[in-house]
Amino acid sequence: MKRITYLSALAVFCFTMAAGTLHAQDTNSDEHTIGIAIPTVALVDIEPEASKNITMNFVAPTEAGMPIEAPTANADLWLNYSVIPSGSTATATVTVSLNALIPGVDIDVIAGADAGGGDGNMGTPLGSVTLTETGQAFIDNIGASYTGDGENNGHQLTYSLDVSGGGTSDYSALFASDNTVIVTYTISE
Numbered sequence: 001m002k003r004i005t006y007l008s009a010l011a012v013f014c015f016t017m018a019a020g021t022l023h024a025q026d027t028n029s030d031e032h033t034i035g036i037a038i039p040t041v042a043l044v045d046i047e048p049e050a051s052k053n054i055t056m057n058f059v060a061p062t063e064a065g066m067p068i069e070a071p072t073a074n075a076d077l078w079l080n081y082s083v084i085p086s087g088s089t090a091t092a093t094v095t096v097s098l099n100a101l102i103p104g105v106d107i108d109v110i111a112g113a114d115a116g117g118g119d120g121n122m123g124t125p126l127g128s129v130t131l132t133e134t135g136q137a138f139i140d141n142i143g144a145s146y147t148g149d150g151e152n153n154g155h156q157l158t159y160s161l162d163v164s165g166g167g168t169s170d171y172s173a174l175f176a177s178d179n180t181v182i183v184t185y186t187i188s189e
Contacts, residue, residue, distance in 0.1 A: 104173035120145025
């Protein structure tokens, strides 16, 4: 019987030691990691999507000796963007270009200030741009931001046409034609 008691006591002692060893690794704090990936983002679009193609027609004079009349400026479109730059000091720029020039006609566009529907470091509009086939900076210094989506968000675009001889326009280069040009906005760091 002494032997069984001794073996029982030894078993209890070993179990207690094993249990104590299992709890010996725990402390009053612990930690783990969380992996978080933030993607680089550079997205731009023109709103409203359903009606982003506009028409601007010159008006013929009704009196001899008068020039054609430029159409009223068009402010129906909005430029939206979302940006997460690749680094803490990087910024993005929106450029604008035209696929083809119309002889004698300047197409000008200006971006209004951000409408305030988003958040972050919105870009700075650079004033009126006369569109060319070469991309030109249009909105600069865009940091991590989003403008909000759709009409009345982002920057309102105002287009105007000119044949008065300023910029590249030249009244003597005009001829009767129906033209369709493509305006391209590109966002990049």
